[in-house]
Amino acid sequence: MRSCRWFPLLALAGTLGAQPAYDLLIKGGHVIDPKNNLSRVMDVAVADGRIARLAPDIPASQAKKTVHAAGLYVTPGIVDIHVHVYAGTGLARVLTGDSSVYPDAFSFRTGVTTMVDAGTAGWRNFPDFRQRIIDRFRTRVLAFLNVVGGGMGLENESDPANMSAAEAVKMARQHPDVIVGFKVAHFRGDGWPDIDHAVKAGSELGLPVMVDFGYVKGERNLGNLLRGKLRPGDIYTHCYAGHRDEVVDGKLNPAMLDGRKRGILFDVGHGGGSFYWNIAVPALEARFYPDSISTDLHTGSMNAGMKDMPNIMSKLLNLGVPLEEVIRQSTWNPARAIRRPELGHLDAGAEADIALLRVEQGSFGFLDAAGARLAGKRRIVAELTVRKGAVVWDLNGIAGQDWKSFPYKRREP
Numbered sequence: 001m002r003s004c005r006w007f008p009l010l011a012l013a014g015t016l017g018a019q020p021a022y023d024l025l026i027k028g029g030h031v032i033d034p035k036n037n038l039s040r041v042m043d044v045a046v047a048d049g050r051i052a053r054l055a056p057d058i059p060a061s062q063a064k065k066t067v068h069a070a071g072l073y074v075t076p077g078i079v080d081i082h083v084h085v086y087a088g089t090g091l092a093r094v095l096t097g098d099s100s101v102y103p104d105a106f107s108f109r110t111g112v113t114t115m116v117d118a119g120t121a122g123w124r125n126f127p128d129f130r131q132r133i134i135d136r137f138r139t140r141v142l143a144f145l146n147v148v149g150g151g152m153g154l155e156n157e158s159d160p161a162n163m164s165a166a167e168a169v170k171m172a173r174q175h176p177d178v179i180v181g182f183k184v185a186h187f188r189g190d191g192w193p194d195i196d197h198a199v200k201a202g203s204e205l206g207l208p209v210m211v212d213f214g215y216v217k218g219e220r221n222l223g224n225l226l227r228g229k230l231r232p233g234d235i236y237t238h239c240y241a242g243h244r245d246e247v248v249d250g251k252l253n254p255a256m257l258d259g260r261k262r263g264i265l266f267d268v269g270h271g272g273g274s275f276y277w278n279i280a281v282p283a284l285e286a287r288f289y290p291d292s293i294s295t296d297l298h299t300g301s302m303n304a305g306m307k308d309m310p311n312i313m314s315k316l317l318n319l320g321v322p323l324e325e326v327i328r329q330s331t332w333n334p335a336r337a338i339r340r341p342e343l344g345h346l347d348a349g350a351e352a353d354i355a356l357l358r359v360e361q362g363s364f365g366f367l368d369a370a371g372a373r374l375a376g377k378r379r380i381v382a383e384l385t386v387r388k389g390a391v392v393w394d395l396n397g398i399a400g401q402d403w404k405s406f407p408y409k410r411r412e413p
């Protein structure tokens with residue numbers, strides 16, 4: 001190997017005081033960077049927490065630490081735009097409490113570096129959510145702000161009296177660095193007050209809304225939502241749920257195609273009750289791919305069929321969606337959906353959020369939200385995660401040094 005052959009020379013350079021240009025080098029991995037239409041073996045160098053350079057061959061001598069990634073896929077850090085992470089409030093059995101998950105307790109081990117909370121907090125309690133969660137964790141946490149003041153589980157999400165576009169706009173103006181749009185969910189009432197408030201708030205600030213459409217009723221149906229109410233760039237989450245006639249008798253609802261033509265974005269939002277094989281398979285067979293893959297993470301979904309981003313990505317991969325598309329749907333597309341073009345790619349200068357993924361071959365099984373199983377031959381596993389240039393997850397210790405040569409120091413007990 002070349003690096004070995006030149007080692008004495010490099011060691012000499014070291015003694016002469018030459019400093020390696022890069023902090024971290026990921027060497028020999030198959031880079032998939034959909035924004036840049038890149039899918040080939042490349043080296044990725046990181047310096048000062050940012051992507052420094054991508055090139056076919058960057059010498060290991062130029063980096064303080066080298067991770068050998070042959071056989072792995074190197075992708076932008078995964079962007080999950082539908083999670084529930086308003087934990088720690090002490091409230092039981094609600095998303096604004098014990099059903100939420102602390103960001104760092106789940107993100108990095110799944111290749112995720114950016115999470116977008118989907119309306120767990122509303123315009124009344126957002127400051128508490130920010131100081132309790134967003135500002136405290138290493139995971140980049142952004143948010144869709146609920147137009148219902150108390151967010152999820154504290155107030156009736158079907159009562160228009162709890163909704164306010166004006167208050168939501170006021171709160172979003174105070175937190176433009178982290179609020180990326182507005183959310184509504186679980187609406188059971190008549191008419192469209194939830195959608196109207198969210199779209200009004202979104203229009204005022206030029207931000208997208210993410211819609212969990214709740215319950216359909218008469219005129220409140222998928223066609224009217226996707227053909228009229230939502231704007232291009234708005235996000236329809238739970239797109240393979242089937243609860244709102246997304247697929248009927250194995251046939252894709254034409255309203256889905258009309259919505260897509262208008263520029264509505266479709267997000268998976270798997271969750272505990274929003275992804276079923278009998279909906280997803282016919283939709284994907286009709287080549288109705290999601291714009292974005294997301295978890296709808298909470299303590300229920302993570303322990304059932306959803307599990308985590310790599311598991312959902314594996315489901316789509318096993319249903320025939322090409323790996324490059326699956327990565328696009330998990331990185332660059334969601335970054336664009338939340339209008340954060342600085343995220344979800346490996347451009348030089350971008351903050352160094354990187355995932356190293358392994359695609360295992362074998363006999364695997366995948367559960368949907370009903371507990372039905374699909375057999376598959378490929379599983380995506382998060383091998384190593386880099387956030388802001390630092391290794392924050394390393395499943396097999398590939399960034400570590402063998403313990404026999406490790407320079408242990410005596411440690412205080």
Ligand SMILES: [Zn+2]
Nearest residue numbers: 082118271296
């Ligand atoms: Zn959700």
